[in-house]
Amino acid sequence: MTDITIIGTGNMARGLAVRALAAGKSVQLLAHEDKSKADALAAELGGQVATGVLGDSVTGSIVMPAVYFDAAKDIVSRYGESLEGKVYVDITNPVDFSTFEGLSVPADSSAAEELQKITPAKVVKAFNTTFAATLGAGEVDGQQLDVLIAGDDESAVAAVSGFASAAGLTPIVVGPLRRAQQLEQAGFLNILLSANEQLPEFQWNSALRFIPAA
Amino acid sequence: MTDITIIGTGNMARGLAVRALAAGKSVQLLAHEDKSKADALAAELGGQVATGVLGDSVTGSIVMPAVYFDAAKDIVSRYGESLEGKVYVDITNPVDFSTFEGLSVPADSSAAEELQKITPAKVVKAFNTTFAATLGAGEVDGQQLDVLIAGDDESAVAAVSGFASAAGLTPIVVGPLRRAQQLEQAGFLNILLSANEQLPEFQWNSALRFIPAA
DSSP states (O other), X not given: OEEEEEEOOSHHHHHHHHHHHHTTOOEEEEESSOHXXXXXXXXXXXXXXXXXXXXXXXXXEEEXXXXXXXXXXXXXXXXXXXXXXXXXXXXXXXXXXXXXXXXSSOTTOOHHHHHHHTOSSEEEEOSTTBOHHHHTTTEETTEEOEEEEEESOHHHHHHHHHHHHHTTOEEEEEESGGGHXXXXXXXXXXXXXHHOTTOTTOSSOOEEEEEOOO | OEEEEEEOOSHHHHXXXXXXXXXXXXXXXXXXXXXXXXXXXXXXXXXXXEEEEBTBOOOEEEEEEOSOHHHHHHHHHHHGGGGTTOEEEEOOOOBOTTTTSSBSSOTTOOXXXXXXXXXXXXXXXXXXXXXXXXXXXXXXXXXXXXXXXXXXXXXXXXXXXHHHHHTTOEEEEEESGGXXXXXXXXXXXXXXXXXXXXXXXXXXOOEEEEEOOO
């Protein structure tokens, strides 16, 4: 049994893997198709990382597909009932990139809720408001990253919250899974700032935070 | 001509007035019904504050009703065409307080857009993500407050952005008025944290910020 399975070998996969290893977790890293990509990232990361490809058994008790929403749906469909009992972390921002005007999920739903409809895993929304580039250090301008979390299963939420803490981040449990609707709108806002050429201070390396009074 | 007209005498009215005076602006303060409330707040504030009641001519070039969304609609209806040419700052979060589950505006709209449909003023969304208690100092834990701004009229947006800067805050112009949809979801999220008894660190005095890399 591994602690965490990460699917994908892109920037978010790298960032999540760095934090998992910093937290002392064992990691299974599954490439989409080409195992050599997982091997290359594992070599770069060091630490306890087993590699494989999509379709291999998920050994982690927590699985984090670090892919876009459409790919996440495919992954969930492909693994089917085998994800039962797993904690599934949905990190996606289902931005409609054809218009960049909104989200591609129904207004009264969210990517996380759509995924929950098609998987027996315990879906938890998290990490959709943290840019990949910030996960390496786990902080921006000296401030720990907030990890905003929404989920219906208490033990699953606690597992993700515990992971974030162990990884040197600040978990904030926002509420039930339907609050992913707000987290995805906040994630979209975060993306809009970095995509806006008139805001040169935002370069996909900023942090969305809720700062408590001192 | 006054710089800024604030309608209402509650905590957000006080906070906005404090920042307006800190920015060296002249303020007209209109109570909802009872002028003595405006007089009392003006006396507390010091500075250049003219008082009156709702229904008096709006002398400010920028008008900020510091009221709930339903009251804002009434104000806009009442002033009708007389608001033409004014910059109207919509600070509301149209949370459905009967369910606390979402917003009371259509999913493809926002309070700001709904107000724009019924007023000739230039509506700008701003200050819906800053809690009243934080506006007095203009900062939380030593960090300047972000003021997230959305609007369609360039000069109106510039006026609000300039006001925020002069008031010692950090304006971030997010985009056109329809981006108020995201700002209101983010404002809702901000409210949810303080309303959540399981998050004792959030007490209606926290700050939502987008922190650029150093």
